[in-house]
Amino acid sequence: MNLVAQLVQAAAENTGHGNIALETLPFGLIAAGVFTLLGLVAFSYRNVANRHAAKAEAWAAEHGHAHGNEGHGAGHGH
Template identity: 85%
Template structure:
Protein backbone atom coordinates (compact mmCIF):
# COMPACT_ATOMS: atom_id res chain seq x y z
CA UNK A 1 0.00 0.00 0.00
CA UNK A 2 1.43 3.34 -0.93
CA UNK A 3 1.98 6.20 1.53
CA UNK A 4 -0.92 8.39 0.33
CA UNK A 5 -3.46 5.59 0.65
CA UNK A 6 -2.14 4.77 4.10
CA UNK A 7 -2.47 8.41 5.19
CA UNK A 8 -6.03 8.60 3.85
CA UNK A 9 -6.97 5.41 5.67
CA UNK A 10 -5.42 6.68 8.92
CA UNK A 11 -7.22 10.02 8.58
CA UNK A 12 -10.53 8.27 7.92
CA UNK A 13 -10.13 6.12 11.02
CA UNK A 14 -9.33 9.17 13.19
CA UNK A 15 -12.38 11.23 12.16
CA UNK A 16 -14.73 9.44 14.52
CA UNK A 17 -16.92 11.90 16.47
CA UNK A 18 -17.06 11.34 20.21
CA UNK A 19 -19.45 14.08 21.25
CA UNK A 20 -21.59 16.99 20.28
CA UNK A 21 -19.66 19.26 17.94
CA UNK A 22 -21.79 22.24 18.96
CA UNK A 23 -20.84 21.87 22.60
CA UNK A 24 -17.18 21.40 21.71
CA UNK A 25 -17.07 24.69 19.80
CA UNK A 26 -19.19 26.72 22.25
CA UNK A 27 -16.17 28.15 24.13
CA UNK A 28 -14.91 29.70 20.88
CA UNK A 29 -18.25 31.51 20.52
CA UNK A 30 -17.96 32.98 24.01
CA UNK A 31 -14.37 34.04 23.45
CA UNK A 32 -15.26 35.73 20.15
CA UNK A 33 -18.32 37.41 21.70
CA UNK A 34 -16.18 38.74 24.54
CA UNK A 35 -13.52 40.09 22.18
CA UNK A 36 -16.08 41.83 19.97
CA UNK A 37 -17.82 43.28 23.03
CA UNK A 38 -14.56 44.72 24.30
CA UNK A 39 -13.74 46.16 20.88
CA UNK A 40 -17.22 47.67 20.70
CA UNK A 41 -16.75 49.32 24.09
CA UNK A 42 -13.41 50.76 22.96
CA UNK A 43 -15.03 52.15 19.80
CA UNK A 44 -17.92 53.54 21.84
CA UNK A 45 -15.53 55.33 24.17
CA UNK A 46 -14.38 57.55 21.27
CA UNK A 47 -17.90 58.80 20.65
CA UNK A 48 -18.36 62.58 20.71
CA UNK A 49 -14.66 63.24 21.35
CA UNK A 50 -14.55 66.23 19.00
CA UNK A 51 -17.34 68.00 20.87
CA UNK A 52 -15.64 67.52 24.23
CA UNK A 53 -12.93 69.92 23.12
CA UNK A 54 -15.08 72.34 21.14
CA UNK A 55 -14.22 75.25 23.46
CA UNK A 56 -10.49 74.76 22.85
CA UNK A 57 -11.05 74.55 19.10
CA UNK A 58 -13.13 77.72 19.08
CA UNK A 59 -10.50 79.55 21.18
CA UNK A 60 -7.76 78.44 18.78
CA UNK A 61 -9.83 79.52 15.76
CA UNK A 62 -10.49 82.94 17.32
CA UNK A 63 -6.80 83.39 18.04
CA UNK A 64 -5.53 82.23 14.65
CA UNK A 65 -8.40 83.28 12.44
CA UNK A 66 -10.53 80.95 10.36
CA UNK A 67 -7.84 80.26 7.74
CA UNK A 68 -6.45 77.38 9.81
CA UNK A 69 -5.69 74.00 8.38
CA UNK A 70 -9.41 73.33 7.83
CA UNK A 71 -9.42 69.89 9.40
CA UNK A 72 -11.48 68.61 12.27
CA UNK A 73 -14.70 69.53 14.03
CA UNK A 74 -16.76 69.33 10.86
CA UNK A 75 -15.54 72.63 9.42
Protein backbone atom coordinates in the same frame (compact mmCIF):
# COMPACT_ATOMS: atom_id res chain seq x y z
CA MET B 1 -6.64 -3.65 3.34
CA ASN B 2 -7.57 -0.92 0.89
CA LEU B 3 -8.17 2.75 1.60
CA VAL B 4 -11.97 2.53 1.73
CA ALA B 5 -11.86 -0.29 4.28
CA GLN B 6 -9.40 1.69 6.42
CA LEU B 7 -11.66 4.76 6.36
CA VAL B 8 -14.69 2.69 7.33
CA GLN B 9 -12.78 1.05 10.17
CA ALA B 10 -11.46 4.40 11.42
CA ALA B 11 -14.97 5.88 11.35
CA ALA B 12 -16.36 2.94 13.29
CA GLU B 13 -13.70 3.20 15.98
CA ASN B 14 -14.07 6.95 16.40
CA THR B 15 -17.60 7.21 17.86
CA GLY B 16 -16.90 8.64 21.33
CA HIS B 17 -16.80 12.35 20.57
CA GLY B 18 -20.09 13.62 21.93
CA ASN B 19 -21.72 16.90 21.00
CA ILE B 20 -19.58 18.91 18.60
CA ALA B 21 -21.53 22.12 19.32
CA LEU B 22 -20.60 21.97 23.01
CA GLU B 23 -16.95 21.35 22.16
CA THR B 24 -16.81 24.51 20.05
CA LEU B 25 -18.86 26.71 22.40
CA PRO B 26 -15.80 28.27 24.13
CA PHE B 27 -14.52 29.57 20.78
CA GLY B 28 -17.83 31.35 20.15
CA LEU B 29 -17.86 32.82 23.65
CA ILE B 30 -14.31 34.08 23.26
CA ALA B 31 -15.15 35.65 19.89
CA ALA B 32 -18.28 37.30 21.33
CA GLY B 33 -16.22 38.69 24.21
CA VAL B 34 -13.56 40.09 21.87
CA PHE B 35 -16.16 41.75 19.63
CA THR B 36 -17.93 43.19 22.67
CA LEU B 37 -14.66 44.62 23.97
CA LEU B 38 -13.84 46.13 20.58
CA GLY B 39 -17.35 47.59 20.37
CA LEU B 40 -16.92 49.24 23.76
CA VAL B 41 -13.59 50.73 22.66
CA ALA B 42 -15.18 52.14 19.50
CA PHE B 43 -18.17 53.42 21.52
CA SER B 44 -15.83 55.28 23.90
CA TYR B 45 -14.69 57.53 21.02
CA ARG B 46 -18.15 58.94 20.33
CA ASN B 47 -18.58 62.71 20.55
CA VAL B 48 -14.85 63.30 21.08
CA ALA B 49 -14.76 66.35 18.82
CA ASN B 50 -17.45 68.11 20.81
CA ARG B 51 -15.62 67.56 24.09
CA HIS B 52 -12.94 69.99 22.93
CA ALA B 53 -15.15 72.48 21.08
CA ALA B 54 -14.27 75.32 23.48
CA LYS B 55 -10.53 74.78 22.95
CA ALA B 56 -10.99 74.72 19.18
CA GLU B 57 -13.03 77.93 19.23
CA ALA B 58 -10.46 79.64 21.47
CA TRP B 59 -7.61 78.62 19.15
CA ALA B 60 -9.53 79.81 16.09
CA ALA B 61 -10.28 83.15 17.71
CA GLU B 62 -6.66 83.58 18.78
CA HIS B 63 -5.32 82.83 15.31
CA GLY B 64 -7.84 84.95 13.44
CA HIS B 65 -9.79 82.15 11.80
CA ALA B 66 -13.48 82.68 11.16
CA HIS B 67 -15.85 80.53 13.15
CA GLY B 68 -18.10 78.48 10.93
CA ASN B 69 -18.47 75.40 8.81
CA GLU B 70 -16.09 76.36 6.02
CA GLY B 71 -14.45 72.96 5.80
CA HIS B 72 -10.83 71.97 5.66
CA GLY B 73 -8.66 74.29 3.64
CA ALA B 74 -11.40 76.77 2.81
CA GLY B 75 -10.33 80.38 2.55
CA HIS B 76 -6.60 79.63 2.35
CA GLY B 77 -6.18 80.27 -1.39
CA HIS B 78 -6.17 76.61 -2.41
